[in-house]
Amino acid sequence: MRVVSGIQPTGNLHLGNYLGAIMRWAKMQDEGECLFFLADLHAITVHNDPAELTANVRGMAAALIACGIDTERSILFNQARVSAHAELAWLLNGTARIGWLNRMTQFKEKSGKNREGASVGLYVYPVLMAADVLLYQATHVPVGEDQKQHLELARDLAAKFNTDFGVDLFTLPEPLIGETAARIMSLRDGTAKMSKSDPSDMSRINLSDDSETIAQKIRKAKTDAEPLPATMAELADRPEARNLVGIFAAFAGRTADEVLADYAGSGFGAFKPALAELTVETLRPIRERYLELLAHPSEIDAILARGAERAAVLARPTLEGAYAALGLPRGG
Numbered sequence: 001m002r003v004v005s006g007i008q009p010t011g012n013l014h015l016g017n018y019l020g021a022i023m024r025w026a027k028m029q030d031e032g033e034c035l036f037f038l039a040d041l042h043a044i045t046v047h048n049d050p051a052e053l054t055a056n057v058r059g060m061a062a063a064l065i066a067c068g069i070d071t072e073r074s075i076l077f078n079q080a081r082v083s084a085h086a087e088l089a090w091l092l093n094g095t096a097r098i099g100w101l102n103r104m105t106q107f108k109e110k111s112g113k114n115r116e117g118a119s120v121g122l123y124v125y126p127v128l129m130a131a132d133v134l135l136y137q138a139t140h141v142p143v144g145e146d147q148k149q150h151l152e153l154a155r156d157l158a159a160k161f162n163t164d165f166g167v168d169l170f171t172l173p174e175p176l177i178g179e180t181a182a183r184i185m186s187l188r189d190g191t192a193k194m195s196k197s198d199p200s201d202m203s204r205i206n207l208s209d210d211s212e213t214i215a216q217k218i219r220k221a222k223t224d225a226e227p228l229p230a231t232m233a234e235l236a237d238r239p240e241a242r243n244l245v246g247i248f249a250a251f252a253g254r255t256a257d258e259v260l261a262d263y264a265g266s267g268f269g270a271f272k273p274a275l276a277e278l279t280v281e282t283l284r285p286i287r288e289r290y291l292e293l294l295a296h297p298s299e300i301d302a303i304l305a306r307g308a309e310r311a312a313v314l315a316r317p318t319l320e321g322a323y324a325a326l327g328l329p330r331g332g
């Protein structure tokens, strides 16, 4: 089992990232060989201030370590340090079809009405993602629901390359999507994904938020006036309530129905303080460790450099295999 996954280095890790992906990354370290990376090459598909990007790579690395990524056992690095990512993405561009990319909902969402003005990088973003996982022969890719379509494209790409060139080079990666927290929603709108691009900071809980801020965001989270029912099925038309119960369940390591069994009949006046306490207490040690790590940027850089060296060694055979399959001579 080889586990590979990435996250974009933005200023903040939010609860959607944590519950949808990172918490599971940390657990998977017991199950297989893991590579985790900061997707800084993906980050440049929209405009980023260069100095901020450098700082965000360090900040996100610190956040991942604070969340339990063990850099002895797992390989942690940033994409830009391992040139094989950009190289393989280019090689795969010859196999990826425009029709496949045209179907990507994330490109449609991110480019919005300004499609003509979006970067080419944003369009071919899923090809780089495919390279990220195929390079390492990933068998499992833990992600939130929003990345599922991209991973299906990675599988199609791997299969087409193997067939077109008559090789058995790429492993088809399996997306691993959690049951309880696959899609954490905004605290202000239960129909919108919790996201770093939402203009309202009240819509998300950030790893860097202090306890009072977290409690306040949960207190003010949008809900309805009804008491909680006994099963998730009864919450089908109450997206905000469903989201809060899902968050509780993910933190508590229980199913949403188990949580509802305890709170059936209670209103949010009782449920929200319990959720706030659980969230605050779980995130407190993570935030403390994160702030501690941030104070030592050169140590973080050293960890990423070492991770990149280890990753580059693992990437090399697949990259060489791709050049060879395509009939591209290499070396002196």
Ligand code: TYM
Binding pocket: 004, 005, 006, 007, 008, 009, 016, 017, 018, 019, 020, 021, 022, 039, 042, 128, 129, 130, 132, 133, 141, 142, 143, 144, 145, 146, 147, 181, 182, 183, 184, 185, 193, 194, 195
């Ligand atoms: P990114 O940086 O947007 O998100 C990182 C991880 O967090 C998950 N996630 C969520 N899960 C549940 N609810 C939410 N509201 C929520 N928001 C984000 C994402 O699904 C993701 O797992 N393109 C990727 C980064 C990437 C990658 C890869 C991932 C680059 N190459 C290769 C896997 C494999 C991205 O932008 O994730």
